[in-house]
Each structure stands twice: as structure tokens, then as C-alpha cells.
Amino acid sequence: MIYLIDGTMDGIFTAVFNSYLTKKFPSALTDGEIQLEIGEELVEVTTDLDKAQRVFNKLYKILPKRETDRIFTAIKSGDFAKFTVIFNYIVKTIDAGKNIYDKLSDKDVFNFDRLVSRVLLEAHRFKGFIRFSQAENGVYYAKYFPDSDINTLILPHFVNRFKSMPFILHDLNHDVVSAHVDGMTKTVREKVIPLDIKDDFAKLFKTYYDSIFIKERANERLMNNYMPKRYHKYLPEKNELL
Amino acid sequence: MISAEKLQILSDAAKFDVSCSSSGSNRKNMGGIGNACQAGICHSFTKDGRCISLLKILMTNTCIYDCAYCINRRSNDVPRAIATPTEICELTMGFYKRNYIEGLFLSSAVYKNPDYTMELLLETVLKLRKLYGFHGYIHLKGIPGADSKLVMRAGELVDRMSFNVELPTEQSLRLLAPQKTKKNIISPIGLLRDEKKERLSFKNKFLPAGQTTQLIVGASPEKDGQILNLTQALYGKFGLKRVYYSSFVPVSNSALLPTQPAGLLREHRLYQADWLIRFYGFKVNELIGENENLSTEYDPKCAWALKHPEFFPIDINTAPLEELIRIPGIGVTSAYKIISARRYGRLSLEDILKMKISVKRAIHFITFSGKFFGSMRENTISQSLKLNVVAETAEQLSLFSTPQISASVLTGEL
Numbered sequence: 117m118i119y120l121i122d123g124t125m126d127g128i129f130t131a132v133f134n135s136y137l138t139k140k141f142p143s144a145l146t147d148g149e150i151q152l153e154i155g156e157e158l159v160e161v162t163t164d165l166d167k168a169q170r171v172f173n174k175l176y177k178i179l180p181k182r183e184t185d186r187i188f189t190a191i192k193s194g195d196f197a198k199f200t201v202i203f204n205y206i207v208k209t210i211d212a213g214k215n216i217y218d219k220l221s222d223k224d225v226f227n228f229d230r231l232v233s234r235v236l237l238e239a240h241r242f243k244g245f246i247r248f249s250q251a252e253n254g255v256y257y258a259k260y261f262p263d264s265d266i267n268t269l270i271l272p273h274f275v276n277r278f279k280s281m282p283f284i285l286h287d288l289n290h291d292v293v294s295a296h297v298d299g300m301t302k303t304v305r306e307k308v309i310p311l312d313i314k315d316d317f318a319k320l321f322k323t324y325y326d327s328i329f330i331k332e333r334a335n336e337r338l339m340n341n342y343m344p345k346r347y348h349k350y351l352p353e354k355n356e357l358l
Numbered sequence: 359m360i361s362a363e364k365l366q367i368l369s370d371a372a373k374f375d376v377s378c379s380s381s382g383s384n385r386k387n388m389g390g391i392g393n394a395c396q397a398g399i400c401h402s403f404t405k406d407g408r409c410i411s412l413l414k415i416l417m418t419n420t421c422i423y424d425c426a427y428c429i430n431r432r433s434n435d436v437p438r439a440i441a442t443p444t445e446i447c448e449l450t451m452g453f454y455k456r457n458y459i460e461g462l463f464l465s466s467a468v469y470k471n472p473d474y475t476m477e478l479l480l481e482t483v484l485k486l487r488k489l490y491g492f493h494g495y496i497h498l499k500g501i502p503g504a505d506s507k508l509v510m511r512a513g514e515l516v517d518r519m520s521f522n523v524e525l526p527t528e529q530s531l532r533l534l535a536p537q538k539t540k541k542n543i544i545s546p547i548g549l550l551r552d553e554k555k556e557r558l559s560f561k562n563k564f565l566p567a568g569q570t571t572q573l574i575v576g577a578s579p580e581k582d583g584q585i586l587n588l589t590q591a592l593y594g595k596f597g598l599k600r601v602y603y604s605s606f607v608p609v610s611n612s613a614l615l616p617t618q619p620a621g622l623l624r625e626h627r628l629y630q631a632d633w634l635i636r637f638y639g640f641k642v643n644e645l646i647g648e649n650e651n652l653s654t655e656y657d658p659k660c661a662w663a664l665k666h667p668e669f670f671p672i673d674i675n676t677a678p679l680e681e682l683i684r685i686p687g688i689g690v691t692s693a694y695k696i697i698s699a700r701r702y703g704r705l706s707l708e709d710i711l712k713m714k715i716s717v718k719r720a721i722h723f724i725t726f727s728g729k730f731f732g733s734m735r736e737n738t739i740s741q742s743l744k745l746n747v748v749a750e751t752a753e754q755l756s757l758f759s760t761p762q763i764s765a766s767v768l769t770g771e772l
Contacts, residue, residue, distance in 0.1 A: 216702070218695075218698035218699065218701075219698070219699055219702045220695050220698065220699045220712075220713045221699045221702070221703075221705060221709035221710075221712055221713055222702075223712055226712060226713060226714075240397075240399075243395070243399050244399045244400050244401040244402070244411075244457075244460075245401070245402070246457045247456060247457060247458065248455065248456045248457050249456065250455070250456070256455060256456070258457070273395075274457075276387055276393055277387060277391075277392060277393050277494075278391060278392075278455070279387055279389065279390075279391070280389070280390075280391070281391060281455060315456070317452045317453065317456055317458075318456075319362070320360075320362060320365060320449070320452070320453075321453060321456070321458045323362045323365055323366055323369075324365055324369050324413070324453075325402065325404065325410065327365070327366045327369045327370040327373070328369050328370070328372070328373045328404055328410065328414060329373070329404040329405050329406055330373055330374070330404075330406045330408075330607075331405075331406075332607055332619070333406040333407075333408075333622070334405055334406055335405070335406050335407040336405050336407075337407075338403075338406075338407025339403040339404065339405055339406070339407045341407075342400065342403045342407065342409065343402065343403040351402065353402055
């Protein structure tokens with residue numbers, strides 16, 4: 117049996133509630149993008165906020181806030197298996213009746229831990245790989261294409277760092293735009309046409325990037341391990357500049 | 359704005375400075391631009407796999423000294439340039455606001471005299487902090503022989519300072535860098551250490567990210583044992599945060615220097631041993647004798663384990679942390695995972711594998727509640743501990759070999 121949910125956290129919580137109610141547990145959860153095996157049954161779960169709230173309250177009793185936060189971090193992942201992984205972790209936790217976040221020898225706990233770590237790793241990496249260009253009106257604009265929906269995770273870092281500097285973070289993969297102007301921060305989720313801004317500092321940085329390289333120690337594989345190729349597209353130092 | 363040509367000369371001249379770490383400081387944004395991140399952030403990676411965290415640049419590469427191992431030595435025929443403090447400040451701010459960098463690593467060749475150079479550096483960081491309102495990370499290289507008042511003033515403004523030890527012994531220093539003296543290098547390190555200690559309780563932290571140093575390996579005849587003893591003293595006595603090793607690359611045909619590069623493997627082994635000293639509770643004399651070199655075949659922890667069969671096997675379910683981390687192939691992260699997971703019940707080999715902890719090497723040194731799955735044959739064990747790469751590329755353990763092993767030691771987040 118596979119649960120079809122709406123892809124939200126409340127959808128997962130409702131699925132958990134229904135499972136305990138019917139005493140039937142799905143082999144997987146999906147928000148639509150899945151190929152069913154022959155004979156596999158698809159059950160649609162209608163999100164119910166009351167049911168969701170009851171499951172969340174239960175978790176809130178068992179887990180410290182740090183752990184419930186981790187569940188909301190996990191759902192930002194770009195991994196299509198995330199709904200199943202989160203569902204199984206919640207069920208394991210409720211069955212255990214206590215916080216088992218570090219019982220890594222359990223495969224459900226391990227998978228959940230890895231899911232969260234990957235989101236956090238990507239967020240950490242983009243604190244470094246975000247590249248702003250200065251537009252003519254003085255606003256700094258950055259577009260990027262992350263696997264996970266991390267715009268709101270990395271936003272506070274840039275707000276703290278740049279305080280008085282107006283800037284825009286544009287996630288092209290999940291269509292999220294966050295703007296920080298005059299000390300106010302706002303995030304919208306909609307498709308916005310990305311900007312192309314020419315910035316002379318980009319050329320200067322490319323000069324720097326090329327001259328700091330020690331060619332006697334060339335090791336591009338190592339470079340790509342730390343800075344995967346899929347991230348190169350929006351890095352000025354990895355592209356030909358006009 | 360600084361010209362591309364000048365930037366090229368001054369950053370090319372700085373590229374052999376190893377440190378690019380931006381961690382260890384939590385400087386706050388006090389209304390201007392920038393803050394420091396405790397964990398450090400890498401902003402890019404160059405084609406040699408090293409990270410770009412800081413804008414690494416020299417004030418000038420015009421030098422009055424003639425150190426044999428250095429590309430900027432007076433007698434070397436290379437293009438020279440000098441930047442103004444304003445140029446450096448504007449470049450730093452421009453890069454920082456675009457999130458290219460985490461901060462500035464400013465160094466310099468010795469221009470006119472040490473005091474004059476140090477004044478230029480001080481003027482630059484002062485401007486950056488006070489005029490440009492920059493609160494990001496600054497790592498400043500100290501100029502040996504500069505007046506201690508200048509050095510102390512700089513310490514109040516920057517996150518980290520480093521005086522390079524350059525070579526492991528005084529004799530080598532005298533031979534290869536005759537204008538530098540051990541006293542000129544070591545005494546400011548001591549002064550900065552004392553000042554930092556005194557101001558620990560102050561609101562404005564003095565050198566919040568501490569001090570580091572760098573030394574060149576393979577330009578002079580010292581053995582690894584000697585180098586690591588020096589390292590241990592620098593960590594212990596002088597409280598340094600990091601010692602960086604730079605494997606020697608021939609940059610001149612001076613008769614005083616070897617013609618061959620020291621190779622990345624030696625550098626890699628030194629970093630491994632360095633890690634064992636800092637995070638794994640090893641003492642240098644456990645790892646290596648004063649006049650020995652580290653094994654090229656085995657990493658230092660494996661080499662130690664092979665020499666100490668009496669210490670093993672260690673039981674995964676009962677051993678304390680400090681014993682777990684002595685097992686070849688088990689690092690600090692894995693050890694913590696084991697300790698957490700075993701609170702829920704006894705761990706079996708399958709459990710460890712499920713946690714994605716590699717036991718390829720560890721298997722011969724551990725038991726699971728008494729059960730042993732490894733081999734008792736010495737030959738099998740030592741084979742499985744060897745670095746495979748060495749055998750395959752045995753003839754060219756030079757600069758271009760062993761791409762996998764230069765590893766994370768070169769990155770700035772650590």
C-alpha cells in the first residue's frame with residue numbers, strides 16, 4: 117500500500133494518524149511522482165488539520181524542540197523519498213515513546229538523520245556559494261539552483277551579515293524569492309524571471325580565482341568533490357564572463 | 359579600483375601561503391558590513407582542490423630579503439607590484455558584499471624595512487575596520503622584526519595573526535633565510551600569546567581566532583620526528599591553533615636547495631600526525647622517534663597500531679571514547695556515533711555496517727561483545743592497512759600523484 121499525500125508536513129502527520137487508526141502502515145508515501153508496481157494499492161490521504169495537530173502534539177510531548185525542528189528541516193529536502201523517510205521516523209519515535217534521534221543502528225533513524233544532514237550540508241555550502249551581483253539601483257541580487265528548499269534556512273545568515281545592505285536571494289529550483297530591504301525581510305513563493313546583471317567585480321574575482329591556483333598541485337577531482345559541478349552554473353569564477 | 363594586472367601579481371605571489379581557515383571567531387556585525395562564522399565558510403575551490411575562504415593577497419611582493427625557498431626573494435626576476443591600503447580595502451569590500459569571500463588574509467613581502475611594512479598592514483586593517491565598517495574575518499601575517507607596539511595594535515583589530523616559523527630548525531633558517539632570525543619570529547608569538555591570555559575576560563577579544571604558523575617541509579634535511587616535536591611545542595607552549603605544512607616546491611635553482619619537490623604524501627602524513635596530536639590524544643613520541651620519518655606505506659595511526667598489538671582488540675560495546683578513537687579507520691565522528699548508538703543496546707557488526715562506518719581496517723582490531731571477525735595473520739592485516747595508491751603509482755610519488763590523499767587538510771573549514 118502506498119499513501120498519496122499533498123506533499124505538506126500536515127499531509128504526513130495526517131497519514132501517520134490514519135495509519136494508527138487503521139493499523140495499516142504504508143510501504144511508501146508519495147506526492148504524485150511515483151511509478152506503481154503491479155498490484156500495488158494507492159490510497160489517497162486527505163489532509164486533515166485536526167488529525168495533523170494531534171500527531172504533532174504527541175511528537176511535541178516526546179521530543180525536544182530541536183528535534184521537531186529537524187523534522188521541518190527534513191521536508192525541505194529535494195529527495196523524492198523524503199515523505200517515506202520522515203513518516204517512518206515519526207512512527208518509530210511514537211512507538212519508542214522517547215527521543216531516539218541518535219540510535220543510528222536503526223535504519224529508519226539513520227535514513228532520517230542522513231536526510232536532515234544533507235539539507236543542512238547544502239545550506240552550509242550555499243552560505244559560501246551564493247554569488248551576488250550589484251544591480252544599477254544598488255540592490256545585490258543572487259540566483260542559484262539548490263536541490264533542497266533552503267532559501268529561508270540561509271536567509272538569516274545573510275541578514276545578520278549584511279544588515280544594512282539591500283539584497284535578494286532567488287532560488288530558481290523551488291521558485292522562492294527572499295528580499296531584504298531597509299531592515300525588512302520578505303519571502304514569496306512564485307515564479308519570477310531571473311535577472312542577468314553584469315558586474316565588473318565578477319571579472320576581478322575570476323582573475324583572483326585563476327591566479328591563486330597552484331598548477332603543480334592540480335587536482336580537479338578534489339575540487340569537484342567539495343564544489344559539485346551542478347553548482348558551477350551560477351559561479352562567475354567557473355564561467356566565461358562577457 | 360585595483361587593476362586586474364596588479365591583483366594577478368599580488369595574489370599569485372600569495373598563493374603559497376597555506377592557511378585559508380576562517381573558523382574560530384564569532385565576531386558580530388556591529389552595524390556595518392560583515393561578521394565571522396564560528397565554523398568557517400568555504401566560498402569556492404580552486405582547481406588544486408584548495409578552498410577559497412579568504413582573499414589572500416600581498417600588500418607588495420617587493421622584498422628586501424633573499425630567502426632561497428621563496429618566489430618573492432629579491433634576486434628572483436618576477437614582475438613586482440605594490441597596492442595601497444585603499445585599494446586593498448575596496449577590493450575586500452567589493453568581494454565581500456558579493457559573497458565571494460569570508461574575509462581578508464593580508465600578508466606582505468618585506469618592503470623597505472619590517473616596521474614600514476607592518477605600518478602599511480596596520481594602516482590597511484585599521485581603515486577596513488574603522489572607515490569601511492568591516493566586521494568580517496581578518497587574518498594578518500606578522501612581519502618578523504617589526505616593532506612590538508605595531509604588532510600589538512594589529513592584534514586588537516584582527517581575528518587571527520600568524521608569524522611563519524618557515525623552517526624547522528635555526529640552522530636551516532640561518533642557511534636559507536639568513537635575514538630572518540628565530541628570535542624575531544618566536545618572540546612576537548610569545549608576546550601575542552601573553553596578551554591574549556591577559557585579555558580573555560575583556561569585552562573586545564584580542565585575536566579571537568588565535569595564532570597559526572606555517573613551515574616548509576623538504577627544503578631542509580630535518581626529519582618528520584623533529585618537525586612534529588616542534589609542532590607539539592608550538593601547540594603546547596605557545597597555544598597555537600594550527601601549524602600548517604607546505605611541501606617544498608622548487609622555485610629557484612639555488613645550490614642550497616634540493617632539486618626535487620618534497621611530495622604531497624609527506625605533507626599528507628604530517629597533517630595526519632598533526633590531527634592525531636590535536637584531536638586523538640597521541641603524543642609525538644608514541645608516533646615517531648626524533649630522527650625518524652613517518653611511514654609512507656601506512657598512515658600514522660595504523661603504523662602505531664601495528665606496533666602495539668597489546669593494546670588490541672578493543673571492544674566496540676565497552677571501550678571508552680579515548681580507546682575507540684585509537685582504532686585504525688575509526689575517527690572521532692564514528693566513535694561518537696558508536697557511543698550514542700550502544701546506549702540503546704549491544705552493537706553487532708551488522709549494526710556498525712548499517713551506520714555506514716567502514717570497518718575495512720578496523721575489523722582486525724575490534725571485537726563485538728567478545729566476538730572477533732578479523733584476521734589473525736599479520737600479513738593479511740598489514741596488507742589491508744596499506745595505502746593502495748602507493749603501490750600503483752610507486753614511481754611517481756611526486757607532485758602529481760595520489761590525488762585522493764591531499765584530502766580535506768587543505769580546506770579552511772577545519
